[in-house]
Amino acid sequence: VPLPGKASLDYYRNASVVPPLEGSPGNGTEPLCDRRQVRQFARAFLPLLFWLIFCVGTVGNTLVVLVCCKYRLRRSTTDRYLLHLAVADLLLLLSLPFWAKAAADGWVFRSLMCKVVNSMYKINFYGCSLFLTCISFDRYITIVQAVKVRTSQRRRLLHSRLVCLAVWLTSVSLCIPEIMYSRSVRVGDTTVCKIMYPTNVSMTSRVTVLALRVTVGFFLALLVMVICYALIIKTLLKAKRSQKQKSLKIITMIITAFLLSQFPYNIVLVAKAIGTYAR
Template sequence: ATQNYSANLDYYTGSSSVLPPYDNPFNHTDIICEKSHTRQFAQTFLPAFFWIVFSIGTVGNALVILVYCKYRYRKSITDRYLLHLAIADLLFVFTLPFWAIAASHGWIFKNVMCKIVNSMYKINFYSCMLFLTCISFDRYITIVQAMKAKNSKRKRLLRSKLVCFGVWLIAIGLCIPEIVYSESKQVSNTTTCKMVYPTTVTRTIKVTVLALKITIGFLLPLFVMVTCYAFIIHTLLQAKRSQKHKSLKIIIIIITAFLLSQLPYNSILLVK
């Protein structure tokens, strides 16, 4: 659910705009597209929207962490990934008050906060998608290879800790462009916080950053989810379980929700 409003934030901050002005095929629309009404609407809508998401997201994810801590000895490997998913979402929702203020008053904070806030957003983006990938793979091992999963539970528990550490490391590594290039910049009469590439950065690097975002943030999780859940569905259909229809419905809902929330946004990035 976090990724639904992440796309909104990505649009507002302009962090997806990687192509130079005269090479961007979409830039000619600025001549005929009047944006003043959009900006006026954004100044009213976005602060309220961000504060609502901040409130609900903080309470919801904090409850997930509290429940996990209370019953941590009974939890599975998937629950561990869900814990880290909740932590990643909390990192993101803590940045929303900054964006709420920036939406109505412009970016009034320092360059350091701009780098921190943008970096936390990207860390959330990459870590969430990678943890969703891990959850899908763990469900595959637990259901399709049940005997193997039962015999190697200790190894899998230890391995899951290393996987979580690796996911955070990858997410932090991939947000280096935000740490280096994010800064507050005057645009018209408003100060914004966005990534500003210096002229020394080649177009190849800019496109590579965007390609990594699409690959790790959408294509890789989609491939793993579809593959793992296809095997799970095949196993469930062969099993004589009364609850298998419920499980199949849940899997279909998971994949559908992922596609509905991610496909439109990533299609635009891919075209760009």
């Protein structure tokens, strides 16, 4: 179950009010951008949204795990990727109650819990994206390279285990800054959980981390998905199958869901990387 990007979690990390600029229109006594009403609305809306996603997502992904475990002997490579995707979703969902509490009352937990929750969220966020990519590539092999699949099924099952391990290691590697530098800090009148880089970490290193996340976690994943599904669609259009239209609709829905859940957050990362590099 793809989840919304984390951009919505970052709104409350800056509780300051932007002062008016000199020469700006108006009487000069009102702030240029007063965020109090926005924060008040977010404190009421975001906890409900996070809890709703947590409840619906937990039920759905738990059912996926139970079904995959029940039919373990019949499990294919796609089923294995789906199982790991569901586990990643569940671990990601477990962090939402903490963010719901933080959105309402600020971060009330310790810095150690900040490291755990922030790291768990990000690791599984990127894990979900990469497992969706693995599923799209496996569908390409199954549909487009159907002849090879019959002769290398056992080898593909073995390779899928290594791929799952590589995905988890990659996700952890992308989130090393959260593991090392996440802590609770005071911002204005609110305590928040965020990354606080030490002064000896250069801007170049920070931009490189952001660039790697966007490249591996979004653009590379999107490129693989588009290529694989484009080739699958080409194969389906040539085939005379009654389920062809249904398959095309499912592919369209998968790509659309991926873009809606990943695009906003990664665009924020791109803007952040550009802003950091321009300083």
